[in-house]
Amino acid sequence: MFSKRILNILLILNLSSFIISAPLTSDDATCPNLSGTNEPLIDYNVVLKTDATNYDSVVKNHFEMLEKCLQRERHNVHELDFxxxxxxxxxxxxxSVKGMIAGYTTKFTKSFVENYLSKLNDVAIVNENKVIEDPF
Known part of the structure; x- marks a missing residue:
């Protein structure tokens, strides 16, 4: 009887830790809370994790999250007059180039990147956008 209770407790703890640490996806129902921050916005480059089987759904869900939750406007750089x-x-x-790479540049706060965006399982790379000077 005693060992059965311990096993039940361990099972509950194990399941709750899995739920708490489960990776986020861009199609999760809740939007991140960005209110109340006075942090500066910084340009970031983001590359999404895609493959031949999930490219369309990952791109669609991720950009819909940005548009819905952050009220961002998506513009394709291949068609844009800068x-x-x-x-x-x-x-x-x-x-993005369909079937090859999915990514974008936009402005986020550092805390948003660290606490939310970098934890999404469909995000492969998030780097601050830097100007690289030609050494020659």
Missing amino acids: SSIKDNNNMIFDF
């Missing part, structure tokens, strides 16, 4: 762009904190510059 001369008409003003510095807009709500723009996503999508540089």
Whole structure:
């Protein structure tokens, strides 16, 4: 009887730790809470984890999350006239090439990247956008 209770407790603890640490996906029902932050927005480059079987669904779900939760506007860089762009904190510059790479550049706070975006299981890489000077 005593050992059965211990096993039940361990099972409950194990399941609850799995639920708590389960990776997030972009199609999760809840939007991240971004209110109340005075952090500066920083340009980030994001590359999504995709393959031939899930490319369309990963891209669709991730960009829908950005548009719905963060009120971002998605623009394809292959079709964009950059001369008409003003510095807009709500723009996503999508540089995806179907079947090869899915990614974008946009502005986020550092805490959003660390506490939410980098924990999504469909995000492969998140790096701050840096200007690289030609050494030659």
